[in-house]
Amino acid sequence: MASVLRHSAKFTSGISSSLAACARNGTACAFPCHAFRHRNSSTSSKIRVDLDSSTGVAVMTLQGPPVNSMCMDFLTDFAISMEKLELDKNCRGLILTSAVPKVFSAGLDIMEMYGKGPEHATVFWRAVQEMWFKLYSSNMVTIAAVNGSSPAGGCLLALSSDYRIMADNPRYVIGLNEAQVGIVAPFWLKDNMVQTLGHRQTEKSLQLAQLYSAPDALKIGLVDKLVPEEKVLSTATETMAKWFSIPDHSRQITKSMMRKQTIDKFLSNRETDINNFANFVTKDSIQKSLGTYLAKLKKKKA
Numbered sequence: 418m419a420s421v422l423r424h425s426a427k428f429t430s431g432i433s434s435s436l437a438a439c440a441r442n443g444t445a446c447a448f449p450c451h452a453f454r455h456r457n458s459s460t461s462s463k464i465r466v467d468l469d470s471s472t473g474v475a476v477m478t479l480q481g482p483p484v485n486s487m488c489m490d491f492l493t494d495f496a497i498s499m500e501k502l503e504l505d506k507n508c509r510g511l512i513l514t515s516a517v518p519k520v521f522s523a524g525l526d527i528m529e530m531y532g533k534g535p536e537h538a539t540v541f542w543r544a545v546q547e548m549w550f551k552l553y554s555s556n557m558v559t560i561a562a563v564n565g566s567s568p569a570g571g572c573l574l575a576l577s578s579d580y581r582i583m584a585d586n587p588r589y590v591i592g593l594n595e596a597q598v599g600i601v602a603p604f605w606l607k608d609n610m611v612q613t614l615g616h617r618q619t620e621k622s623l624q625l626a627q628l629y630s631a632p633d634a635l636k637i638g639l640v641d642k643l644v645p646e647e648k649v650l651s652t653a654t655e656t657m658a659k660w661f662s663i664p665d666h667s668r669q670i671t672k673s674m675m676r677k678q679t680i681d682k683f684l685s686n687r688e689t690d691i692n693n694f695a696n697f698v699t700k701d702s703i704q705k706s707l708g709t710y711l712a713k714l715k716k717k718k719a
C-alpha cells in the first residue's frame with residue numbers, strides 16, 4: 418500500500434506545469450497558453466501519461482531505462498495509470514510507446530523472479546496478471562506504438578492492445594521467448610496469441626521461443642503495420658482517428674464480445690495461475706535456468 422501511495426501518479430494541469438516550466442527557465446512562454454488547455458500529464462518513476470482531452474487520446478510513455486523491464490514499481494505505475502484513464506470520461510483511446518532508445522520493453526524484470534521466495538512470487542504474478550487484464554479488457558481503443566525491441570512481457574503489451582504499429586527496423590525483435598528463458602507463457606497470454614496468430618503459428622512460436630524481426634512479425638500478423646521509426650507515433654495517432662470514427666458503445670460491446678471467453682477463463686483460473694507460478698518459479702531447476710539466462714545477458718556486454 419505504501420508503495421502504491423508513493424508511486425501514485427499525480428495528474429497535474431498542463432497549463433500550470435508549462436507555466437511552471439517557463440517560470441523555472443526564467444523565459445517567456447513560447448506557446449500560447451490555450452495550446453495546453455486540454456492537456457493533462459502525469460509522471461511517475463517508470464511511466465508518463467499525457468492526455469489530450471480535446472482529442473480523447475492519452476499517450477503512455479514507458480520511461481524506465483535501461484530497458485523498460487517490468488519490475489514491481491513499473492507494474493504498480495501501469496495499473497494506477499490505467500485505472501485513472503479508464504475512469505476519465507475525456508479519454509477514449511490510449512497509445513503505448515517508449516522513451517527508451519531501441520527498446521519498447523524487455524518484458525518482466527527477471528530480477529523480480531530470481532532469488533525470491535513464494536510470497537514475492539505471488540504478489541509479483543498478481544501484478545503481472547493485473548497489467549494484462551487491465552489492458553486486454555480496456556474500454557479504450559488501445560494502440561501499441563512499438564518503437565523498439567519487444568520480447569516476452571513487451572510483446573504481451575502489444576498483443577493485448579487492439580492494434581500494433583512497429584518501427585520498420587529489422588534489428589528490432591518481438592515475440593514470446595519465455596521458453597528460452599526457461600519459463601512458460603501463462604495460458605491467458607497463450608490464448609491471446611492464438612487469437613492473433615492462430616493455433617499452429619502460436620504453437621511454433623511458443624515452443625521455439627521465437628523472436629521475430631519487425632518484417633517477419635508483419636508477415637505472420639504479430640504486428641499490423643510497419644512504418645519508419647520517426648512515424649510510429651504519428652501513425653498511431655492517425656490510426657486512432659479511424660477507430661474513433663466508430664461509436665464507442667458498439668465498438669466496446671464488440672470488443673468485449675470478442676474477448677469474453679478469454680477473460681472468463683482467466684478470471685475463473687486466476688488464483689490457480691498464481692499458485693502455479695509461485696510453485697514453478699521457485700523450483701531449483703527454474704531458478705537455475707533464470708540464473709544462467711541472466712548471466713548470459715550480462716556477459717553480452719563483457
Ligand SMILES: CC/C=C\C/C=C\C/C=C\CCC/C=C/C(=O)SCCNC(=O)CCNC(=O)[C@H](O)C(C)(C)COP(=O)(O)OP(=O)(O)OC[C@H]1O[C@@H](n2cnc3c(N)ncnc32)[C@H](O)[C@@H]1OP(=O)(O)O
Nearest residue numbers: 486523524525526527566568569570600601693694697714
Ligand atoms: C507448468 C507451468 C506452470 C506455471 C507457469 C506459470 C507462469 C509462467 C512463468 C512465467 C511467464 C512469464 C511471462 C513473461 C516473461 C518475461 O517477460 S521474462 C523476460 C524476458 N525478456 C527477455 O528475454 C529480454 C532480455 N533482454 C534483451 O534481450 C535485451 O536486453 C534487449 C533486446 C531488450 C535490449 O538490448 P540492449 O539494448 O543491448 O540492452 P542490454 O541487453 O545490454 O540490457 C541492458 C541491461 O538491462 C538488463 N536486462 C535486460 N533485460 C532484462 C530483463 N528482462 N530483466 C532484468 N534485466 C534485464 C541487462 O542484463 C543489462 O543489465 P546490465 O548488464 O547493464 O547490468
